[in-house]
Amino acid sequence: MGDLDQSLTSALTLANGNAVYPLSAVERAAILAVYELYDALLGQPDAALTPADLNAARPYLQAAYDQVQIGGRLARLRERLLASTDQCPYCGFGEPRDLDHYLPRSVYGDLAIYPRNLVPSCSPCNNAKRTVVPGLGPAEGPGLIHAYFQALPDADFLKADVAFVAGALEVCFEIDATQLDAGLAAKLQFQLDRLKLNARYRGQINIFLSEQRTAMLMFRELEAALFSQYLVKCAGDLAARFGRNDWRVALLRALSSNADFCAAPQDYLGSQQAEAA
Numbered sequence: 001m002g003d004l005d006q007s008l009t010s011a012l013t014l015a016n017g018n019a020v021y022p023l024s025a026v027e028r029a030a031i032l033a034v035y036e037l038y039d040a041l042l043g044q045p046d047a048a049l050t051p052a053d054l055n056a057a058r059p060y061l062q063a064a065y066d067q068v069q070i071g072g073r074l075a076r077l078r079e080r081l082l083a084s085t086d087q088c089p090y091c092g093f094g095e096p097r098d099l100d101h102y103l104p105r106s107v108y109g110d111l112a113i114y115p116r117n118l119v120p121s122c123s124p125c126n127n128a129k130r131t132v133v134p135g136l137g138p139a140e141g142p143g144l145i146h147a148y149f150q151a152l153p154d155a156d157f158l159k160a161d162v163a164f165v166a167g168a169l170e171v172c173f174e175i176d177a178t179q180l181d182a183g184l185a186a187k188l189q190f191q192l193d194r195l196k197l198n199a200r201y202r203g204q205i206n207i208f209l210s211e212q213r214t215a216m217l218m219f220r221e222l223e224a225a226l227f228s229q230y231l232v233k234c235a236g237d238l239a240a241r242f243g244r245n246d247w248r249v250a251l252l253r254a255l256s257s258n259a260d261f262c263a264a265p266q267d268y269l270g271s272q273q274a275e276a277a
Ligand SMILES: [Zn+2]
Pocket: 088, 089, 090, 091, 092, 093, 094, 121, 122, 123, 124, 125, 126
């Protein structure tokens, strides 16, 4: 807790040494207790995360998040968190530029600068998420997956439903709830819907498949009978990097078992002649 203690001091002390808010020993201990409780609750909301002991300090802790921004006294915390990953954990493709307050600072102000409540995320996900916390007004829902705390089962639960319509590939991702407990399935599906991931994946799928195109078409030409297995192998390689429920993995799994695609991938990827032209 030493680093956290130091962060609190930096957050609430001006560069000239004057206190923004004179945090008492009791308040300091109460904040560290809230941090510990947050970990114990795996980041899930609870009234005990906003104890009355911190009512006076809370607005100052909320405002202290400004110091996590570029140029602030806690800017290094921001840099460290953003450097920890190069992919947004919510969508799996966006570049993390924002820090998402998993529990919103408007409600859970005591957690405004707690690193484990700050999830590096891309701006579209962060904007779409906004205060998605169970029990909180219009955004009410089961909440989103917590990138630091949510354990996921070792099973393929992200499924891609692939269809070919008028020569175009249409993909719809969905959660296969059969292998999940109901609460987790509801969360994963809510995340997919709330962040409008199916619409946002469309452009990414085109980019991804155009990157795979040359290798796919070449393999299909040389070893047509093994093409489906090739896609399964590609899915496995990506799963080792991004996890078995990454959207690219789910897409390749679906394509590997799609007879139309395996029979004529060039119909959807374009021919090699087209590439040369
Ligand atoms: Zn994202």
